[in-house]
Amino acid sequence: MPTAVSWFRRDLRLADNPALLAACDVGDVLPLFVLDPAIWEKSGDPRRHFLAGCLAELHEATGGRLVVRRGKPEDVVPAVAREIGAQSVHVAGDTGPYGRTRDRAVERALGDVDLVRTGSAxxxxxxxxxxxxxxxxxxxxxxxxxxxxxxxxxPAPTPREVSWARADSEALPEAPDLGDTEVLESGxxxxxxxxxxxxxxxxxxxxxxxxxxxxxxxxxxxxxxxxxxxxxxxxxxxxxxxxxxxxxxxxxxxxxxxxxxxxxxxxxxxETAREYYNAELAGMAYSTGKGAEEDFAAWAAGRTGFPAVDAAMRQLLAEGWMHNRMRMIVASFLVKDLHQEWTRGARYFMQHLVDGDLASNNHGWQWVAGTGTDASPYFRVFNPITQGKKFDPDGDYVRRWVPELADVPGKKVHEPWTLPGGLPEGYPEQVVDHAQERTVALDRYAAARGR
Ligand SMILES: Cc1cc2nc3c(=O)[nH]c(=O)nc-3n(C[C@H](O)[C@H](O)[C@H](O)COP(=O)(O)OP(=O)(O)OC[C@H]3O[C@@H](n4cnc5c(N)ncnc54)[C@H](O)[C@@H]3O)c2cc1C
Missing domain, CATH: 1.25.40.80 (Serine Threonine Protein Phosphatase 5, Tetratricopeptide repeat)
Structure with missing residues (x-):
């Protein structure tokens, strides 16, 4: 029976999977996942955890035949294809910068065995x-x-009966211990x-x-x-x-x-995964040095003294996910209140988000920073206090994620510094004055645009 490799990457499912169907059309199918150190090592634990769960489920769904191998795809995929005498290797086309380059390298290394791309994500x-x-x-x-x-x-039909081929597999990756972080169920x-x-x-x-x-x-x-x-x-x-x-x-x-x-x-x-889509603001002056490092650490830990920002950053740490409105608020705060480059925030998000996705994340950040396509205008600076009051009108979101503020009733939780008894114990003072930093941001933007 002819055999094909179905190389799973960002398509960890059996339903509506045209690349898998294309492999089934060849004959027996070897389900393969390559644990690529270039991706695994850069992913944070929440993403690894989610991926490990997806692989465990896929293993079960393929009757325990999923083959996991660690290494560079351009070494691993041809080796597996040779081992089982595969006619072709089937994938969904990867359209990101790393995936495109990797797939070209794998294609070259496969020689006479075709790498067949069917569909995309x-x-x-x-x-x-x-x-x-x-x-x-x-x-x-x-x-x-x-x-x-x-x-x-x-959608493509789910294959009824796949004749799964066999090959030796390394152990499936262990889901890392996330401590108190509880991510969405995977699979x-x-x-x-x-x-x-x-x-x-x-x-x-x-x-x-x-x-x-x-x-x-x-x-x-x-x-x-x-x-x-x-x-x-x-x-x-x-x-x-x-x-x-x-x-x-x-x-x-x-x-x-x-x-x-x-x-x-x-x-x-x-190149816009890392570089400014709109180079007009590429010369922006950003804050550096000890103060900037302390500000970044406060932002990352959810200890800026701005309740909406802190709640959102703590949600990110607790769930590996953050609500879209809050992503915009915390990104604006980092770039326009703390004057740090969007790339730094984007990297932090990629480490912590389960859904971390180069295209959506880095262009989401560029949108907020005013450097992307269709971007929010550079002069739009989110006010974290009014945004908090508007979108978390009863303050429930803040109370859920910031225990120091759990006893502050209603909307007041967005301005704890106005409480008669002062700031609740343990909650930090504001790291910056928003009105002042807004002016600084606008001045820096004007200077960058004047270059
Ligand atoms: C600074 C910043 C960083 C972001 N980083 C990521 C990221 O790494 N990965 C990611 O998937 N999304 C990212 N987003 C977009 C958005 O915040 C998330 O997709 C959304 O919050 C995910 O939750 P959901 O599935 O419940 O969304 P829903 O509101 O239910 O939306 C449904 C789906 O639509 C897509 N979507 C929604 N909003 C956007 C958007 N603004 N841009 C692109 N796709 C969108 C997502 O696939 C989402 O799952 C980012 C947004 C910003 C402002």
């Missing part, structure tokens, strides 16, 4: 949607219009449960509720989408099939499109 593969003159979109709204017009295929089944609950109970109100970090109103599909325990095509298909319509559904589809937009931007401009 997106409803529409990055690079597909362009303007009429074939140039990439730089602004989200026209991209999203074209994206919807283009449409996407139906294809958990993704399905999480999604069905959202689709049945939450999506209709998503447009009105999604900005409320105190309520559990968003889908929490980001880590599942990142690791491919579900494909966005499935989500879009389920939404249409649910018979639901209206602003909730519409807004949700738009959010999925943001993910696709940033992946498309990164496809066309891979």
């Amino acid at each position: 997106y409803a529409i593969a990055p690079g597909t949607i362009t303007k009429d003159d074939d140039t990439p979109f730089k602004v989200f709204t026209p991209f999203s219009r074209r994206w919807r017009e283009h449409g996407w295929p139906d 294809e089944k958990a993704a399905r449960r999480q999604w069905e609950r959202f689709l049945d109970e939450r999506i209709a109100d998503y447009d009105r509720q999604r900005d409320r970090p105190d309520l559990d109103t968003t889908s929490r599909m980001s880590a599942h989408l990142h690791f491919g325990t579900v494909h966005p095509r499935t989500l879009l298909h389920d939404i249409s099939g649910s018979g639901q319509s209206g602003p909730g559904v519409d807004t949700y589809v738009t959010e999925l499109c943001w993910r696709e937009f940033y992946a498309d931007v990164l496809w066309h401009r891979p």
Whole structure:
């Protein structure tokens, strides 16, 4: 029987997996996962934990046949293909900068064995949607219009009976001990449960509720989408099939499109994973030295004295996830109140987020810093106090994550310095004066733009 390798990367599922189906068309299928030190060592423990759970489930779903090997993919994949005499190796195309380079290296090393790319991690593969003159979109709204017009295929069927091939496997990676951090349940089944609950109970109100970090109103599909325990095509298909319509559904589809937009931007401009998309602000002056290090440490630990910022940073440490509105607030605070470069915040997020995704994260940061596509204007400085009062109107979010403030009632929790008895014990003083730092930020931006 001819044999193919199904090399799983960011598509850790059996359902709606066209690359797996393509491998099944060849004959017996060897399910392979390469534990690439270049990725594993850079991932923080929360992401490793999630990945380890996904692999354990995939192992079970493949009848215990998942082969895990550690090493450089350009060494491991050809070695496995040779070992089992595979005709071809099947993957979903990786469109990120590292994945593209890695796959070219693997392709070269495979020689006569084909590396077959089928599909991608997106409803529409990055690079597909362009303007009429074939140039990439730089602004989200026209991209999203074209994206919807283009449409996407139906989900691929789940293969009924796969004839899994055998090869020696190393031990599956152990899920690291996360201490008090409790991350979202991983794996294809958990993704399905999480999604069905959202689709049945939450999506209709998503447009009105999604900005409320105190309520559990968003889908929490980001880590599942990142690791491919579900494909966005499935989500879009389920939404249409649910018979639901209206602003909730519409807004949700738009959010999925943001993910696709940033992946498309990164496809066309891979260097923007690290560099400024809009070089106009590349000469910004940032704070450095001991004071800046102390400020960064306070931000990272959730001890800035700004309750909304502190609650969000502590949620990140506790769950490996943070609500989108809070990501914007803490990113603005780091860049515009503490005057630190967005790249530093982006790196910290990548270490701690379970859903850490180069395209969405680094372009999310660039959006806030005013250096990205379609960016928030540089002069938009989020006020962490008014943002907190607006989006956490009863203060429940802050009280949940900042125990020092747990007894402060209602909205007052956003301004604990105004309490008659002074700051509650253990809660820090504000590290900066927001109004003053806003002016400093605007001056620095003006100077950078004047260069
Ligand atoms: C500074 C910053 C950093 C971010 N880093 C990441 C990251 O590393 N990984 C990541 O997946 N998202 C990132 N986002 C986007 C967004 O915050 C998360 O996708 C969202 O909070 C995940 O929760 P959810 O699945 O409940 O989202 P929902 O509100 O339920 O949205 C559904 C899905 O749409 C996509 N989505 C929603 N908003 C955005 C957005 N602004 N950009 C791109 N995709 C979006 C995600 O795939 C998300 O799962 C970042 C945003 C900012 C401002």
